[in-house]
Ligand SMILES: Cc1ncc(C[n+]2csc(CCOP(=O)(O)OP(=O)(O)O)c2C)c(N)n1
């Protein structure tokens with residue numbers, strides 16, 4: 001997606017998920033098909049982990065008509081109800097509110113709703129209001145904070161009183177875990193515990209996944225605020241390397257071959273797809 005952006009195939013901006021993949025994959029691995037997920041403007045990982053075909057994601061990022069939302073949502077606002085993705089949100093903390101709302105119907109239907117959100121959202125009003133509401137109403141929502149150490153250009157520590165986001169959820173009385181967000185197995189184990197507890201007891205749970213984004217927040221952010229050496233330190237513990245180390249060479253090479261081919265195919269298909277019709281034509285069709 002980085003290369004496609006540089007080739008002008010992605011219009012506007014894109015918020016890359018690189019470095020945080022284990023959070024979406026690990027958490028979604030604990031869910032059933034009927035469960036709901038709301039994610040952020042970087043929700044591409046969650047979309048794929050829920051089962052969105054890579055073709056539909058690639059085409060959506062490139063604004064093509066074969067995209068998950070017909071090319072009209074773009075990179076930030078993807079929705080795919082068929083795969084339980086109720087939305088990706090450009091509004092910081094929007095996913096928290098959406099998943100809490102979904103939790104109200106999920107409670108009646110035996111489902112679970114998951115909110116992925118960044119550390120930046122932990123200082124938004126939504127966070128406090130929704131977590132309190134979910135705990136009081138015993139809603140089956142799992143809140144997953146992707147703490148990558150920065151909210152856009154701002155170090156999280158500098159703007160987060162008390163410093164411990166999971167502790168905020170714990171004071172409300174919900175089970176709260178802090179987990180190595182770059183370790184797929186650790187995230188998956190935490191998610192299984194949280195989801196099982198939530199499904200059985202119909203009350204919320206909280207996971208704070210400690211992770212790092214490899215690039216700036218969006219394409220207008222070169223990430224220059226990061227101290228020298230910090231990225232290198234995290235690259236040594238990249239979630240893909242952590243997983244790779246647990247596979248033997250043959251398994252790893254085979255997995256890489258399959259994934260690379262799948263991505264190539266998705267991108268080629270998306271590039272060959274047309275753009276949607278002009279917006280005004282469609283707007284007229286929908287006019288009363
Ligand atoms: C309600 C709202 N306020 C402000 C913004 C502008 N904004 C976009 S991203 C961001 C920081 C969010 O922090 P985090 O979720 O940690 O994002 P990260 O930089 O890790 O991607 C802000 C303040 C916004 N999109 N929505």
Ligand SMILES: [Mg+2]
Nearest residue numbers: 118119150151
């Ligand atoms: Mg962040």
